Amino acid sequence: MSEHPTTYVPKSAFGKWFESRLPIAGLIHSSFIAFPVPRNLTYFWTFGAILVFMLVSQIVTGVFLAMYYTPNAALAFQSVEHIMRDVNYGWLIRYLHANGASMFFVAVYIHIFRNFYYGSYKAPREVLYILGVIIFLLMMATAFMGYVLPWGQMSFWGATVITNLFSAIPVVGDTIVSYLWGGYSVGNPTLNRFFSLHYLLPFMIAGVVILHIWALHVPGQNNPTGIPIKSGKDAVPFTPYATIKDIFAVVVFMLFFAYWVFYLPNYLGHADNYIPANPAVTPAHIVPEWYFLPFYAILRAIPDKLGGVIAMISAILIWCFMPWLDTSKVRSTAYRPLYKQFFWLFVAVCILLGWLGSRPAEGWYVIASQICTVYYFAHFLIVLPVLGFVERPLPLPNSILESVMGVQKGGAGMPAGANAEPHSKG
Amino acid sequence: MAETTTHVAEPTRRDFLYIATGAAAAVGGATLVWPFIQSLAPDAATVAAGAPVEVDLTPIAQGQIVKVFWRGKLIFIRHRTAEEIKAAEDVNMASLRDPQPDSARVKEGHAQWLVVYGNCTHLGCVPLGQQGEYHGWFCPCHGSVFDTSGRVRGGPAPINLPIPPYSFASDTKIIIGQEATA
Numbered sequence: 314m315s316e317h318p319t320t321y322v323p324k325s326a327f328g329k330w331f332e333s334r335l336p337i338a339g340l341i342h343s344s345f346i347a348f349p350v351p352r353n354l355t356y357f358w359t360f361g362a363i364l365v366f367m368l369v370s371q372i373v374t375g376v377f378l379a380m381y382y383t384p385n386a387a388l389a390f391q392s393v394e395h396i397m398r399d400v401n402y403g404w405l406i407r408y409l410h411a412n413g414a415s416m417f418f419v420a421v422y423i424h425i426f427r428n429f430y431y432g433s434y435k436a437p438r439e440v441l442y443i444l445g446v447i448i449f450l451l452m453m454a455t456a457f458m459g460y461v462l463p464w465g466q467m468s469f470w471g472a473t474v475i476t477n478l479f480s481a482i483p484v485v486g487d488t489i490v491s492y493l494w495g496g497y498s499v500g501n502p503t504l505n506r507f508f509s510l511h512y513l514l515p516f517m518i519a520g521v522v523i524l525h526i527w528a529l530h531v532p533g534q535n536n537p538t539g540i541p542i543k544s545g546k547d548a549v550p551f552t553p554y555a556t557i558k559d560i561f562a563v564v565v566f567m568l569f570f571a572y573w574v575f576y577l578p579n580y581l582g583h584a585d586n587y588i589p590a591n592p593a594v595t596p597a598h599i600v601p602e603w604y605f606l607p608f609y610a611i612l613r614a615i616p617d618k619l620g621g622v623i624a625m626i627s628a629i630l631i632w633c634f635m636p637w638l639d640t641s642k643v644r645s646t647a648y649r650p651l652y653k654q655f656f657w658l659f660v661a662v663c664i665l666l667g668w669l670g671s672r673p674a675e676g677w678y679v680i681a682s683q684i685c686t687v688y689y690f691a692h693f694l695i696v697l698p699v700l701g702f703v704e705r706p707l708p709l710p711n712s713i714l715e716s717v718m719g720v721q722k723g724g725a726g727m728p729a730g731a732n733a734e735p736h737s738k739g
Numbered sequence: 740m741a742e743t744t745t746h747v748a749e750p751t752r753r754d755f756l757y758i759a760t761g762a763a764a765a766v767g768g769a770t771l772v773w774p775f776i777q778s779l780a781p782d783a784a785t786v787a788a789g790a791p792v793e794v795d796l797t798p799i800a801q802g803q804i805v806k807v808f809w810r811g812k813l814i815f816i817r818h819r820t821a822e823e824i825k826a827a828e829d830v831n832m833a834s835l836r837d838p839q840p841d842s843a844r845v846k847e848g849h850a851q852w853l854v855v856y857g858n859c860t861h862l863g864c865v866p867l868g869q870q871g872e873y874h875g876w877f878c879p880c881h882g883s884v885f886d887t888s889g890r891v892r893g894g895p896a897p898i899n900l901p902i903p904p905y906s907f908a909s910d911t912k913i914i915i916g917q918e919a920t921a
């Protein structure tokens with residue numbers, strides 16, 4: 314695929330001895346040092362590194378929280394207040410963890426829509442992409458169970474509403490729900506198992522992330538043109554080019570993250586969650602965390618219990634079929650003038666759905682949610698398949714190099730070495 | 740040896756052994772998984788805590804709804820007014836999503852007492868009493884509407900608020916969790 318060196322030769326005697334027994338240095342070298350990266354990547358390609366950072370951040374802050382937190386229905390709420398008031402810097406660790414979940418989702422949504430825009434889900438990256446959808450589902454499950462742990466009103470009622478989704482399953486639904494609860498309603502057994510799973514799932518996410526990166530390193534990264542690397546001139550080595558850019562992006566993202574943690578730590582949460590769980594009273598207006606809102610709006614748009622649950626689950630699972638629903642041969646939306654408009658319309662509909670999910674389920678909000686839900690599915694089931702046939706894409710550049718440097722006429726007018734292979738520069 | 744493996748299309752002893760081994764492994768695996776799944780179910784203490792509870796009805800004024808818990812589940816006890824009973828009885832059955840006459844939802848001779856589970860049959864929120872179009876209950880979560888018999892009249896809830904097992908020990912006392920032994 315490229316002329317970049319991928320065979321790693323250890324220099325020291327110990328290195329040689331170790332490498333012949335566990336070739337991990339070679340793996341790291343070929344994956345993160347010599348790995349060829351398209352030279353035209355934008356900052357949209359730094360969100361993968363940002364996501365890895367957020368996962369590590371959640372695990373580190375989570376492990377510390379778990380040292381002070383008590384997973385018991387009678388004590389959980391108090392223990393979170395204890396973290397906030399008594400534990401040294403407990404407030405910081407908790408705010409990092411609670412806002413970190415939101416930042417994780419900010420990054421994942423940008424990452425996902427980047428894939429949608431640049432057609433990164435298309436062959437040969439289907440498996441890589443579906444692994445990503447699996448990570449997203451695991452993230453949703455983890456965040457949902459984490460939100461239950463402080464055992465406030467939103468924790469309790471969120472847990473009740475979401476676990477009750479399973480009661481929509483015909484015949485066995487109620488049994489499944491009592492197995493989820495470990496009782497006849499959400500209670501102490503539910504809290505205990507959610508804590509256990511909330512601790513476990515992030516490590517499962519880490520496992521799937523490894524598969525995701527492995528699958529990425531087979532076809533390599535997509536890029537803003539959507540055309541593959543054809544020669545070494547189209548690529549730069551991962552280190553230092555991508556490494557430095559990723560680190561810079563992570564640092565900028567940390568500033569954004571810090572802003573929320575230090576200036577608006579409770580803005581993304583819900584005030585009702587500072588009221589201890591009360592099984593006799595539902596808060597007047599229950600809403601999930603912002604990152605679940607578009608799916609929640611779809612759930613409520615369907616005036617039928619089972620239908621609503623099916624629509625909500627399908628809204629995510631349908632992503633898995635995108636590689637086959639999209640019939641266009643062109644990956645990047647930059648070369649798809651018609652699809653570009655539909656893409657932004659789709660983004661607008663998703664944001665609108667999110668907003669509708671935060672409104673009460675009444676009046677025109679319901680009708681608007683229904684219209685948006687229909688459009689959401691139409692995007693996948695009608696727009697994606699049909700456009701591939703009717704759209705005339707713009708001409709693609711011949712190579713990545715050409716897209717960044719312009720069409721070359723024998724190299725005239727180019728600074729010397731500008732189109733030489735980067736690793737042979739200077 | 741070689742001949743038997745290359746020419747015989749018939750099932751061999753070896754095929755049988757493979758299938759038998761695989762079947763034993765599958766049964767063994769399922770047997771091992773079973774206790775883990777069962778451990779998730781309501782445990783013995785939770786089931787034991789589901790013993791019947793007695794509720795004294797005397798302090799519940801007409802028009803009032805009282806909340807009690809049985810097996811960790813919320814239960815509404817509603818002392819209905821004459822109009823509420825009438826509204827519940829004068830209903831066109833055909834217009835109901837989950838058709839049930841009011842008489843089937845109360846104990847004979849105790850029409851003023853409605854005892855129902857207090858979690859919305861949609862996704863489990865606690866509906867607000869005396870609200871909504873039929874002044875029964877209104878669920879703030881996704882807008883389900885219930886009448887004064889606890890029957891669903893609108894919104895996403897699929898069925899009526901279910902009736903827990905209970906019986907009248909006397910005119911002013913009910914036992915939730917225990918049906919009358921006729």
Ligand code: HEM
Pocket residue numbers: 368371372373374375376377378379382393407410411413414417452455456457458459460461462463511512514515516518582
């Ligand atoms: C994928 C990574 C993770 C996500 C998205 C996540 C998300 C969340 C969320 C949304 C909360 C509720 C925060 C609040 O409102 O207070 C929470 C709480 C909690 N999480 Fe996590 N978490 C992750 C990883 C972990 C890990 C690995 C651990 C343990 C090792 C952990 C331990 C805890 C504890 C003890 C709490 C309760 C304390 C509290 O509510 O602040 N989390 N988590």
Ligand code: FES
Pocket residue numbers: 859860861862863864878879880881882883894895896
């Ligand atoms: S929980 Fe009552 S309407 Fe959804």
